[in-house]
Amino acid sequence: MNFDLQSFLQTWTGGAEFSDAERQRLLQLLENDPAFRAECAEEVRLLGLIKAVQTPSPRWLDLHDALGLSVATPAETRADDLASRVLHLVQNEPRKPANVRWFAWRPLTAAAAGLSIGLFSASVVFGYVMPRSVEKVMSLLQESFESGLAPLVVGVPMGLGMWSGDFTEVVGAQQGVKPESGKKMLRFLRADFDGKVKPEGSYISDVYQLIDLRPYRREFADGGAVVQLSAAFNAFAFPAQEAFGCSVSLHALDAETAMNGSTRFGGTLLTDCLAMVCNSRMKVDRDPATWQRLNAELRLPPNADFILIRIGLEHSNKAQRRETFDGHYLDGVRLTLARRAPLP
Numbered sequence: 001m002n003f004d005l006q007s008f009l010q011t012w013t014g015g016a017e018f019s020d021a022e023r024q025r026l027l028q029l030l031e032n033d034p035a036f037r038a039e040c041a042e043e044v045r046l047l048g049l050i051k052a053v054q055t056p057s058p059r060w061l062d063l064h065d066a067l068g069l070s071v072a073t074p075a076e077t078r079a080d081d082l083a084s085r086v087l088h089l090v091q092n093e094p095r096k097p098a099n100v101r102w103f104a105w106r107p108l109t110a111a112a113a114g115l116s117i118g119l120f121s122a123s124v125v126f127g128y129v130m131p132r133s134v135e136k137v138m139s140l141l142q143e144s145f146e147s148g149l150a151p152l153v154v155g156v157p158m159g160l161g162m163w164s165g166d167f168t169e170v171v172g173a174q175q176g177v178k179p180e181s182g183k184k185m186l187r188f189l190r191a192d193f194d195g196k197v198k199p200e201g202s203y204i205s206d207v208y209q210l211i212d213l214r215p216y217r218r219e220f221a222d223g224g225a226v227v228q229l230s231a232a233f234n235a236f237a238f239p240a241q242e243a244f245g246c247s248v249s250l251h252a253l254d255a256e257t258a259m260n261g262s263t264r265f266g267g268t269l270l271t272d273c274l275a276m277v278c279n280s281r282m283k284v285d286r287d288p289a290t291w292q293r294l295n296a297e298l299r300l301p302p303n304a305d306f307i308l309i310r311i312g313l314e315h316s317n318k319a320q321r322r323e324t325f326d327g328h329y330l331d332g333v334r335l336t337l338a339r340r341a342p343l344p
Helices: 003-013 018-031 034-053 058-067 082-088 100-105 214-218 255-259
Strands: 116-118 124-129 135-143 163-165 170-171 185-190 204-214 227-233 244-253 276-284 293-300 308-313 324-339
Touching: 003 018, 003 034, 003 227, 003 293, 018 034, 018 324, 135 204, 135 214, 185 204, 204 324, 227 244, 227 308, 244 255, 244 293, 255 308, 276 293, 276 308, 308 324
Parallel strands: none
Antiparallel strands: 116 124, 135 324, 163 204, 170 185, 185 324, 204 308, 227 293, 227 324, 244 276, 244 308
């Protein structure tokens, strides 16, 4: 299940808290992406079918049969209710026949977990069985740079709760680019930092943050959890001969490696980490009106103590590589911890 679909289901069910900006982003995605809208409609329909199997209530089944998704009509709901607005978008989507095999393999957990789905009216709320992969989700980081604090310029951080890396700054709207949410965003400036060894020839600007996982140890000690990173990129209308790529990485570290300074300049991350993942498949477009989102997911080793986030921007055209960046931005960074079925 992709990151945005999972976020949609968490928002729909109340299984996780998201900001107003994130809910608005999901609604915009529903409005502009028919494929995503169809996926959402199908997941909601399947959740309704699961409920139908689990309960003998004739009234609920009659309502499900009559309305398809067991919901009230938009006219009976509050206009600003998230579920009501979603219904308006998905109620006319074509629905695929139920896949019986889905019930056979998809792991489910009991409604006793305390989850419930709020449907369009305070009078229509019921418990249901939730897919395990969506049920347990914790938000570890939501960053839109609204504090206005610029990252430290010292490379890989050793402290917690702070951004650090190459030269960047926190700015408001500029060069035709508006923040994805709120009033602030991060601007990449240079591909080096104070004290960097051999800064000449640098062409990748990185920012990092170190997250302490030890308070959540019980969630992944059995090998059944992943961390998911998502970040949004944008740029001003740069010249056609230039090209830029972006990347996101996750490194699982034990406490000694995270704190002993061995990763201080990033050179030993690949050899010293317990596990890592990097996604660098996205090229930055030239439309300042669009934010492009890049995701990465890493299954956590049971002995992980920290996760190191790395987010980078690079000059992709070798002929145009240089240390500076003219107008490239980062916003909407999210890190979540989610359950997955443990590996054999």
